[in-house]
Amino acid sequence: MLFAMVVGTLPWTSAAQAHGTVINPASRAYQCWKTWGNQHTNPAMQQQDPMCWRAFQANPDTMWNWMSQLRDGLAGQFQARTPDGQLCSNALSRNDAVNQPGAWKATTVGRNFTVQMYDQASHGADYFRVYVTKQGFNPATQRLGWGNLDLITTTGRYAPAQNISFNVSVSGRTGSHVLFVIWKASHMDQTYMWCSDINIT
Template identity: 30%
Template sequence: MKRHWHLPLTMALSCLNAPLWAHGTMEIPVNRVYSCYLEGPEAPKSAACQEARRIGGAQAMYDWNAINQTPYGDNHQAAVPDGTLCGGGKSEFKGFNLARSDWRSTPIVPDAAGEYEFVYKATSPHATKYFRFYVTRNGWNPTMPLRWSDLQLFGSYNGNPPQDAGRRYHMTMKLPTGKTGQHIIFVVWKRSDSEEAFYSCSDVRFSNDTGLPLSNPWREIGDIIAHENLPAGSSVTLRVFDNRGHDAERHRVELDAVAGLASNWPYKLAQKVNAASKAVRIGMISQRQRIVHITPVRSVTANRVYLNDGYKGYSYALDVNSGGAR
């Protein structure tokens, strides 16, 4: 059967609808629950998301923007006990409190000033009292339940952050120093017009190269997730739009039976894009000897999309023509 899928920013090969009554979560680096939602609530790809679904069901993934409580007087620890932080203290999200080291993680590389742009997807924006940013301490063990004592505050934003047309808050923070390898960034969003607060765990990996990069013009704007194998004769096209929504670039790859495997076609697309695009790169970001690299990988879920600072406001979509459809 021939199909054609056209997908907006950050939605990878899925026609899933977020609940309209809920409020938001961290998009970059991606929240753990939202990451599983993007994989597909009914058939997630990663082992960690599969286990979270087995324990708590698929509905929690559909409710990714409702990880909330009403802590009186900012007493978040009372509302969200140790061991339940990633699920916001709610039984619905218990599968996302699993202490395991294989949650899909976001590689973190700062800019030359040591800063990183955090993006919070607010499906229903609210008046904001503050955002608080925490990171796990050095020596934290990912195979043990996450506790408040495992967290260190490294940044905060008081009041309403800048918001784009897509209802995303943008906050640039100085990253904590001395962090390498796997960590969790935990974010609390507290409203100013009620006691409601939202909680978010983002699994991240800091570079083992602890010096600041000489420069890093690349900002993550989404990812490429392959939900299925594509048959021979299929094609995949990455379309890049300028800040007025006009077509700026188009990068197409034709697939045979091997290249169409779910673990292969994002890699093939990334190679084509990285060789030809001025605005975007696809792959995994890393830093070696203070130089930033974006390298495609053969993976169903690992490749991210990065935008060059010189092309602010640009976006992308993924067109999939299955079985030779045009």
């Protein structure tokens, strides 16, 4: 029910512009948009959510276009063509604010939880690759690199649908971590990458 209510609040855009993101645990840009989109000029953001404040100052379009963090034509060469420190932005310079280390708001999860992805244009997925940071990585002080990650899940295909969910296990970890998700869309060679901040209890 909550998932349906959240999706019901998402903005409408044309199919040419509409894509998607992980909405739970929320990707960084989506979390900033969801929390502050309606009050993005509120000065309280600077104290209450400094990372979102910095992101809005750097480029508000990162949040307004939370569903469009994609690159075409990677041909599966995700690591070779995505430098360390640029994973959270999918190596898009316009979204570099989401690569910055700091006190990002985190979603509290258990060691087994469900990832919920919203695919506004119903592209479907060839697969998702899901990674989580190694124990000891500090998202408050470190940019994310490939060497900081463990691959925990590679899914199968998903038929076109707006709401996609799958279960993951992050056993052996506690505390602050980054969940890193790669979505290989089915309609063309189009790849999305996102970081979601989590607190594992």
